[in-house]
Amino acid sequence: MIQHHLRVPPGPVDLGEWATDATPGFDGDKEEGKAALEEVGQELSELQERLFAEGRVADDVEEREGRGVLLVLQGMDTSGKGGVVRHTVGLVDPQGVDITAFKKPTEEELGHHFLWRIRKALxxxxxxxxxxxxxxxxxxxxxVRELAEPDVIEQRYDEINEFEAEVLGSGVRVLKVMLHVSPETQKERLLERLDRHDKHWKFNPGDIDERQRWGDYQRAYEVALERTNTEVAPWHVVPADRKWYRNLAVAMLLRQTLQTMAPTWPRVDLDVEEQRRRLEEEDPLS
Amino acid sequence: MIQHHLRVPPGPVDLGEWATDATPGFDGDKEEGKAALEEVGQELSELQERLFAEGRVADDVEEREGRGVLLVLQGMDTSGKGGVVRHTVGLVDPQGVDITAFKKPTEEELGHHFLWRIRKALxxxxxxxxxxxxxxxxxxxxxVRELAEPDVIEQRYDEINEFEAEVLGSGVRVLKVMLHVSPETQKERLLERLDRHDKHWKFNPGDIDERQRWGDYQRAYEVALERTNTEVAPWHVVPADRKWYRNLAVAMLLRQTLQTMAPTWPRVDLDVEEQRRRLEEEDPLS
Incomplete structure (x- = not known):
């Protein structure tokens, strides 16, 4: 089970101990990995449809809360968050998916608690x-950028844990994934953006400024992973130097999450024979 | 060009003259149609990425309006609106797509002009x-259900035309598609939903009530198509008895719309040499 390899154990986190170019839990090469992703995609697609069906039937009975999944993707620039959305999330019916890319907070968002915009996107x-x-x-x-007072940031770890427990309480599973790249891979990918005119739009000179603080970011990730690695919403670290493995690993984690929820085709209170009779006898053309 | 076959000419509309099981503009069979869809998907995917890139760069320069596409899908129950979203829209990166399924209006929506909820989803x-x-x-x-006074409905056709012209004025192309099925196909599909326990959740007894008014709905579509078939936002009728053709035809219409817009990789004001130097010389690891 891939999650045994990727789930962060409780306690202090040292990202230096996590490989960025390995393929834990998968024995094959790139071609095999791509074939495996297609297979996982089929299963994901069916599981997602069942979850969606459950949600639709629950709609009718006006239940207030119900089951859902929240996939949280974090990682340094170029670690492939967008690639995972495209290649892994893109495997399931887009009608059942809500994607939110959180950018620099707007003025309005800054006027609220930091979880305000997050709650709206659940x-x-x-x-x-x-x-x-x-x-x-x-x-x-x-x-890293000291955008808030240290004690405010300190408090946020606890607020995040309470928030995620609350989300879980409402029926939504939280799957947290850090895409872990090496600084060498980031450099290659930034250079590629500079080399290719069709990638220029993705290049932001500010990314190099952030890159200067690589160590500070790694440390901030380590603290965050340690402080918010709860039983109900644990962290996973996915080696992300190989794009094919990254996409496959997240697909497998998502599949595992859905399998644990075991969504089933909803039982509908339907008199099948009566409906069939109506269809046969009340034909608008006859 | 497929749109020449599918575009509704100006003037009165008689849906009886539009086949539901034909494959206008495509010579192949089902297998060839599926292969063609994959090819069109590749092109769609690239066009969509360019459009997305344009939008992202425009973000930075704070242009207020910009280019986008709005695909409007209409059709009787079981005509395959959801199938088109899954199989055709699903071919492009879900990060660049906003899907809205309009259900029966809520109390809040009913308290507003009928275009209120539509504008919010543009x-x-x-x-x-x-x-x-x-x-x-x-x-x-x-x-059909006389949910508003006749003069109110009468006025709505003009309001829709003004609204769509306004949308186009803001840079968003409007592609309007009616998925056209026969009542026999609808009956088959409703029976299939009754026969399969994994489809029961899709079955709504109210669909049979609406089916009784097939003729009224066809007439309502004919009036709507005629009255809102404007030069800037014309209607297309896609024969939808064959799912593979329906998916392919909408993909081709969408591709055509994007080709006409001809999105290009945005020119970014970037000193490539300077950025490359920074990456080489300011390595956080050296």
Missing amino acids: PGRGRIGVFDRSHYEDVLIAR | PGRGRIGVFDRSHYEDVLIAR
Whole structure:
């Protein structure tokens, strides 16, 4: 089971001990990995449809809360958060997915508690929510760039844990994934963006400024992973130097999450024979 | 060019003259159609990424409006609106797509003008918006079920035309598609939902009530198509008895729309040499 390899054990975290170019839990090469992703995609797709179906039927009975999934993607620039959304999340029906890319907070967002914009983007019943960056930015860039007082940031770890427990309490599973790249891979990917005119739009000179603080960011990640690595919402570190493995690993984690929820085709209170009779006898053309 | 076959010519509309099981503009069979869809998907995917890139760069320069696409899907129950979202829209990066399924209006929505909820769902710069049902419900079910006074409905056709012209003025192309099924196909598909326990959740006894009014709905569609078939936002009728053709035809229409917009990789004001130097010389690891 891949999650045994990727789940962060409780206690202090040293990212230096986590490989960025390994393929833990998968024996094959790139071609085999891509084939495996297609297979996992089929299963994911069916599981997602069942979850969606559950949510739709629950709608009718006006239950207030219901089951959903929240995939939180974090990682340094170029670690492939967008790639995972495209290649892994893209495997399931887009009708059941809500993707939110959290950018630099707006003026309005800054006027609220840091979880305000996060709560607004939570997935509803039967849906898979995907956060490309998240509330963790408020203890990552906020810590490195000192965007808030130390005691405010200190408090945020606890607030995040309470928030995630509350999300779980409403029926939404939280799957937290850090995409872990090496600084060498980041450099290669930034250079590629400079080399290719069709990638220029992705290049932001500010990314190099952040890169200067690589060590500070790694440390901020270590603290965040340690402080918010709860039983109910544990962290996973996915080696992300190989794009194919990264996509496959997140797909497998998502599949595992959905399998644990075991969504089933909802039982509908339906008199099948009566409905069939109506269809046969009340034909608008006859 | 497939749109020449599918675009509704100006003037009165008689849906009886439009085949539901034909494959206009495509010579192949089902297998060839599926292969063609994959090819079109590759092109769609690249066009969508360019559009998205344009939108992202425009973000930075704080342009207020920008280019986007709005795909409006209408059709009777079981005509395959959801299938098109899954199989055609699902071919492009889900990060660039905003899908809205318009259900029966809520109390809050009913307290507003019928276009209120529609405006809120319009796609932003660089994005493809998809409406699974739309403002057209307000002249379709509203007309058949007399949910508004006749003069109110009468006025809505003009309001829709003004609204769509306004949307186009803001840079968003409007692609309107009616998925056209026969009542026999609908019956088959409803029976299939009854036969399969994994489809029961999709079955709504109310669909049979609406089916009784097949003729009224066809007439309401004919009026809507005629009255809102403007030069800037024309209607297309896609034969939808064959799912593979339906998916392919909408993909081809969407590709054509994007090709006409001709999105290009944005020119970014970037000193490539300077950025490369910074990356080489300011390595956080050296």
